[in-house]
Every structure is written in structure tokens, then in C-alpha cells.
Amino acid sequence: MCSSIEQELDALRAQSNLRTLPLLKHDGRMVVADGKRMLNLSSNDYLGLASDLRLRTAFLHTLTPDTFIPSSSSSRLLTGNFPVYGELEALLAQLFGAEAALLFNSGYHANTGILPAVADAQTLILADKLVHASMIDGIRLSAARCIRYRHNDMKQLERLLQEYHNRYRQIIVVTESVFSMDGDEADLPTLVGLKHTYNNVWLYVDEAHAFGVRGKNGLGCAEEHDCICDIDFLVGTFGKAAASTGAYLVCKHVIKAYLVNRMRTLIFTTALPPVNIAWTRFVVAQLPGMSQRRAHLTHISRLLREAVGQAGYGCPGSSHIVPMIVGASNRTLQQAAQLQQQGFYVSAVRPPTVPEGTSRIRFSLTAAVTTEEVEQLIRCLPRVG
Numbered sequence: 505m506c507s508s509i510e511q512e513l514d515a516l517r518a519q520s521n522l523r524t525l526p527l528l529k530h531d532g533r534m535v536v537a538d539g540k541r542m543l544n545l546s547s548n549d550y551l552g553l554a555s556d557l558r559l560r561t562a563f564l565h566t567l568t569p570d571t572f573i574p575s576s577s578s579s580r581l582l583t584g585n586f587p588v589y590g591e592l593e594a595l596l597a598q599l600f601g602a603e604a605a606l607l608f609n610s611g612y613h614a615n616t617g618i619l620p621a622v623a624d625a626q627t628l629i630l631a632d633k634l635v636h637a638s639m640i641d642g643i644r645l646s647a648a649r650c651i652r653y654r655h656n657d658m659k660q661l662e663r664l665l666q667e668y669h670n671r672y673r674q675i676i677v678v679t680e681s682v683f684s685m686d687g688d689e690a691d692l693p694t695l696v697g698l699k700h701t702y703n704n705v706w707l708y709v710d711e712a713h714a715f716g717v718r719g720k721n722g723l724g725c726a727e728e729h730d731c732i733c734d735i736d737f738l739v740g741t742f743g744k745a746a747a748s749t750g751a752y753l754v755c756k757h758v759i760k761a762y763l764v765n766r767m768r769t770l771i772f773t774t775a776l777p778p779v780n781i782a783w784t785r786f787v788v789a790q791l792p793g794m795s796q797r798r799a800h801l802t803h804i805s806r807l808l809r810e811a812v813g814q815a816g817y818g819c820p821g822s823s824h825i826v827p828m829i830v831g832a833s834n835r836t837l838q839q840a841a842q843l844q845q846q847g848f849y850v851s852a853v854r855p856p857t858v859p860e861g862t863s864r865i866r867f868s869l870t871a872a873v874t875t876e877e878v879e880q881l882i883r884c885l886p887r888v889g
């Protein structure tokens with residue numbers, strides 16, 4: 505019975521696409537692997553907050569054994585709804601200037617729960633070709649029909665909306681704002697314009713990589729483009745720039761009330777530990793004041809992106825996620841190993857995470873990386889050819 509599984513693993517190994525769990529130790533901004541200390545360029549700690557000891561220390565001072573509550577011991581619909589949940593939701597609604605916010609255990613829970621709850625058989629989902637696996641899984645769990653449009657192809661999306669808007673009760677357009685693997689961005693103003701062309705189109709935007717990083721107050725690309733209120737489902741995670749865990753949806757009251765009744769990944773799971781929510785609230789309250797970290801991140805991202813392009817690689821995008829598209833998986837693995845030798849902890853991103861033939865090194869910059877370190881990295885970039 506296991507032999508077919510073993511064969512499959514062998515095939516992955518032969519294609520240089522086998523994955524294993526890396527053994528790592530963390531030391532602030534650095535990681536130690538195989539006895540080597542390297543600058544961590546693979547983390548999603550975009551503002552450098554997870555590696556910030558002062559922030560953690562300040563938070564610990566707010567706790568007592570009474571308020572350090574390590575488990576909610578239940579779903580929020582039973583007895584797990586500690587007051588801190590509502591407090592964080594109120595803070596988010598206020599920051600976003602929105603009617604309501606709803607918390608989830610993770611971005612994965614959010615994306616696999618919201619779509620199946622709201623999309624029925626009379627719904628058409630139009631999803632960008634490159635949306636995150638969690639949205640794909642949410643779409644699969646829903647009863648809706650789904651069509652994927654070419655990545656960021658607004659003309660194709662416009663044609664699909666024209667063709668289908670009166671054949672379905674509702675259409676949900678699903679996208680990320682900053683895309684995980686290419687680090688490029690959705691055209692939010694055009695998406696909002698298209699949505700408003702019809703009265704049965706909803707917009708679903710995942711800001712996983714933009715929350716904390718983009719916008720004046722760090723609320724994401726929707727804040728930057730001043731279109732928070734135009735997005736029906738504005739989703740983000742606390743697992744990345746907010747240095748915590750969990751996720752949020754910013755939405756209307758009626759949608760929140762509906763999800764509390766229908767969303768299986770909210771109802772049938774133990775709510776996150778209250779101490780965790782308290783930490784998230786502690787961090788989120790400080791996000792608006794972190795524009796210096798955001799500006800530094802923008803600066804070093806531009807330096808690296810330009811250098812990757814000049815070294816001859818395809819380098820789409822415009823954000824702090826800087827891909828260096830190498831092509832073949834084995835060459836990408838070699839280059840990752842080489843950069844690790846030089847003290848930069850980067851990992852090779854390979855199929856099926858990215859399309860065949862587009863294996864890449866994905867530099868994930870954080871505000872804790874200095875300009876000097878980026879300049880050093882640029883000197884180490886292997887040239888194409």
C-alpha cells in the first residue's frame with residue numbers, strides 16, 4: 505500500500521521537487537541551520553516585529569497570571585468568546601472605518617470558510633489565476649462554479665463579467681492585493697470600477713501580504729487606494745507583518761451576522777487563545793505609528809528589485825516580495841544553497857507552488873534588514889547565464 509506513496513516521493517526527489525521540514529533555530533533576525541548563522545530572508549515578519557524583543561517585553565509587562573489565558577477551551581459560539589475578541593474586532597472596525605470585523609483562527613480558515621458559506625450553486629466565482637491555495641480550497645468547498653482569469657488580466661475579467669452577470673444570482677471576484685509568489689499587485693481601482701458596473705458583483709480581496717505593510721496606517725493596499733468601503737470581503741492575516749496568528753475579515757454587519765451562522769471554519773473550531781488575541785490587539789494598535797518601518801521596507805525592496813532585474817532575471821512585481829525567477833528547480837536549489845553559504849537564508853520555491861519552469865528564489869524582505877545587508881546581498885547575486 506505504501507509502495508505507490510514511496511514511488512511518488514521518489515519521483516519528486518528526481519525532479520528536485522521533494523520537500524522536507526527544515527531544522528532551524530531562530531535568533532532574532534537570524535536563523536541557524538546546519539550550524540550556520542544566516543540572515544533570515546524567507547520569513548513573513550515584514551515589519552520585523554516578531555524579532556523585536558522590546559515589543560515582546562512590553563507586552564509581557566501587560567500580563568498577569570489572570571490575564572494570561574492560554575486557551576479559549578471552546579468555539580466562540582459556545583463559551584470561547586472572551587471579551588478580548590470583541591475588543592480587537594472593534595479596534596479593527598474603527599481603524600478601517602468599517603461597519604464590522606470578524607476574527608478567524610488563520611488566513612487559511614478565513615479563505616476556506618467564507619467562500620463556501622456565501623457562494624451557492626447560483627454563484628459564479630471569478631478568481632485570479634494566481635490566488636493562494638487557501639482561496640482555491642475555499643472555492644472547491646463551495647457549491648459555486650468557478651472560472652479562473654489570467655493573472656491580473658482586467659480585460660478578460662471585464663469580458664467574463666459582461667458575459668455572465670445576468671446568468672448567475674451573484675458573482676464574486678476573488679483576488680489577492682499583493683500576490684504571494686510574484687510580489688506584484690492587483691489593480692484595485694479597476695476591480696472596484698468593474699464591481700460597481702453591476703449590481704450583483706462582490707469583491708473579495710486577500711491582503712495577507714499587504715496588511716501592516718501598505719497604506720498610511722498599514723491597513724493594506726485598499727487603504728492606499730482609498731477603497732476599503734468598496735470591498736465586500738476584505739481579508740487579512742495576523743501571521744505575517746502583525747507578528748501573531750489569526751486573521752480578520754472587514755465587512756458589513758449583515759455579512760458578519762451571516763458568517764456567524766454559516767461559516768464552518770468559525771463555528772466548528774476552538775477559538776484562538778485569548779492571550780494570542782491580546783498580543784494581536786497590542787500589535788495592531790501600534791501599526792498606524794510604524795510608517796518609518798514601512799518606508800525603510802519600501803526603500804530596500806526597490807534596491808533589491810532593481811538589482812535582480814539588472815542581474816538579468818525576470819523579476820515581476822513592485823513589493824517587498826522580490827522573486828528571482830531562475831527556471832529549473834535544480835538550478836534554483838543550487839543558487840539557494842550558494843546564497844545560504846554566503847549567509848543569506850533563502851529558499852527555493854518550486855512547483856506545485858509556482859508553475860512548472862518558473863522555480864525561483866523568493867526574497868522576502870523585512871524592515872529588520874538593513875540597507876547595508878541588502879547591498880551585501882546584491883553583490884552576491886549570481887548573474888544569469
Ligand SMILES: *Cc1c(COP(=O)(O)O)cnc(C)c1O
Pocket residue numbers: 609610611612613615636638680684710712713741742743750751
Ligand atoms: C499566508 C497566506 C494565507 C494564509 O494565512 P495564515 O494566517 O498563514 O493561514 C492566506 N492568503 C494568502 C494570500 C497568504 O499569503
